[in-house]
Amino acid sequence: MNPLLLTMPDAAKALGVGRTTAYRLAARGEIPVIDLAGRKRIPLAALNALIDQKLAKPLKES
Numbered sequence: 001m002n003p004l005l006l007t008m009p010d011a012a013k014a015l016g017v018g019r020t021t022a023y024r025l026a027a028r029g030e031i032p033v034i035d036l037a038g039r040k041r042i043p044l045a046a047l048n049a050l051i052d053q054k055l056a057k058p059l060k061e062s
Contacts, residue, residue, distance in 0.1 A: 003044065005043055005044065006042045006044060011047060015051075
């Protein structure tokens with residue numbers, strides 16, 4: 001069974017980014033964070049939504 005909530009390091013690993021980048025995404029509001037008993041957790045559904053959102057945007061041409 002997959003967890004519904006991830007720690008920040010686990011969320012970073014799932015996204016393939018560093019922990020600092022994951023915290024930065026959370027600080028900018030791109031990843032919602034839930035405070036659960038004083039511990040920060042990221043909903044797995046939010047990571048999936050972030051990926052879907054990024055896929056929907058056309059790539060910038062250089």
